[in-house]
Amino acid sequence: MNLEKPFFVLAPMEDVTDFVFREIVSKYLPKPSALFTEFTNVEALNSKGFDKTIQRFKFSKIQKPIVAQIWGIKPENYYKASKLIESLGFNGVDINMGCPDRKVMKIGACSALIENKNLAKEIIAATKEGVKNIPVSVKTRIGTKEIVTQDWISFLLEQKISTLTVHGRLAKDLSKFPANWSEIKKAVGIRDKISPNTIIIGNGDVSSYNDGLQKARDYKVDGLMIGRGIFSNPWAFEKDKKNHSIKERVELAIKHVNLFKKIYGESKSDILKKFLKMYIKDFPDASELRNLLMGGKTTHQMIEVLKNFKMKEDQEASLSQLV
Numbered sequence: 001m002n003l004e005k006p007f008f009v010l011a012p013m014e015d016v017t018d019f020v021f022r023e024i025v026s027k028y029l030p031k032p033s034a035l036f037t038e039f040t041n042v043e044a045l046n047s048k049g050f051d052k053t054i055q056r057f058k059f060s061k062i063q064k065p066i067v068a069q070i071w072g073i074k075p076e077n078y079y080k081a082s083k084l085i086e087s088l089g090f091n092g093v094d095i096n097m098g099c100p101d102r103k104v105m106k107i108g109a110c111s112a113l114i115e116n117k118n119l120a121k122e123i124i125a126a127t128k129e130g131v132k133n134i135p136v137s138v139k140t141r142i143g144t145k146e147i148v149t150q151d152w153i154s155f156l157l158e159q160k161i162s163t164l165t166v167h168g169r170l171a172k173d174l175s176k177f178p179a180n181w182s183e184i185k186k187a188v189g190i191r192d193k194i195s196p197n198t199i200i201i202g203n204g205d206v207s208s209y210n211d212g213l214q215k216a217r218d219y220k221v222d223g224l225m226i227g228r229g230i231f232s233n234p235w236a237f238e239k240d241k242k243n244h245s246i247k248e249r250v251e252l253a254i255k256h257v258n259l260f261k262k263i264y265g266e267s268k269s270d271i272l273k274k275f276l277k278m279y280i281k282d283f284p285d286a287s288e289l290r291n292l293l294m295g296g297k298t299t300h301q302m303i304e305v306l307k308n309f310k311m312k313e314d315q316e317a318s319l320s321q322l323v
């Protein structure tokens, strides 16, 4: 993947960057330079749960370039998973060494690997061995309980990975405190000495395209990753900031619910509420509409509420033109 710098990517987010949202982002929102899947467990891909787990790797052409993110503890499963990922047509494989979830860390995966270099090394080597032509990257944090940027980032860069995403927080801090961008800048300096060809993506509290540009200038990263910024502003990747109309927001919500229904049916419809909160905001009647939507139990009810609102808005707009 040869992306013009500084480039912008959408962070991998469980129950957020699924097939449906990636499709919405690719078709109807300002598209970032690359997308990631949710993190997918390599052990599950190598178990009876394969059929269910592989669904997480469904993508469409317009979602490309797309990187599959994986996690787990067994190097042999990483080898098989990365082979599979390349055969499915992904543009890259990313290893999650940053998830701070307690259950995940307890089994020695994700952020716990920051304290287990031997296994981290084996995992990276096995993942690289599984692919022929696509890059292998790592996403990590600056430590678990204390900052270990110098030691940990140097170690990762010695593994000659193609890209390294540095989330400027400790695992113990989850996302509670502001990201530490001076440590991200430190990682860039380490990269310059150890592995100049590795691309560094900075992650943590990037709120918009312009904020990202400023951070690229200040901290010298090659790319910016936006996560929760998209919750407060679905147009976070927009180069020229515009106002987005109520109609646009409601239509986006309708498109999301419709596609969600098509892909998952009624299952998981609670997940939809997070997206509805994301689209239905920043206009006068937004909270009233959101409350109505939160009461909706089925996707059908949600679509009805949204369509009725849109009709009311359209009528009011045409009446105001007559006055």
Ligand SMILES: Cc1cc2nc3c(=O)[nH]c(=O)nc-3n(C[C@H](O)[C@H](O)[C@H](O)COP(=O)(O)O)c2cc1C
Pocket: 011, 012, 013, 014, 015, 016, 037, 038, 039, 069, 096, 098, 099, 139, 167, 175, 179, 203, 204, 205, 206, 225, 226, 227, 228, 229
């Ligand atoms: C709901 C949610 C789910 C997440 N799931 C993942 C994941 O599957 N893989 C991963 O590497 N990071 C995951 N993250 C972390 C984000 O990718 C990102 O590193 C973090 O939110 C910091 O970036 P931000 O400050 O821009 O949000 C998740 C974050 C959120 C809020």
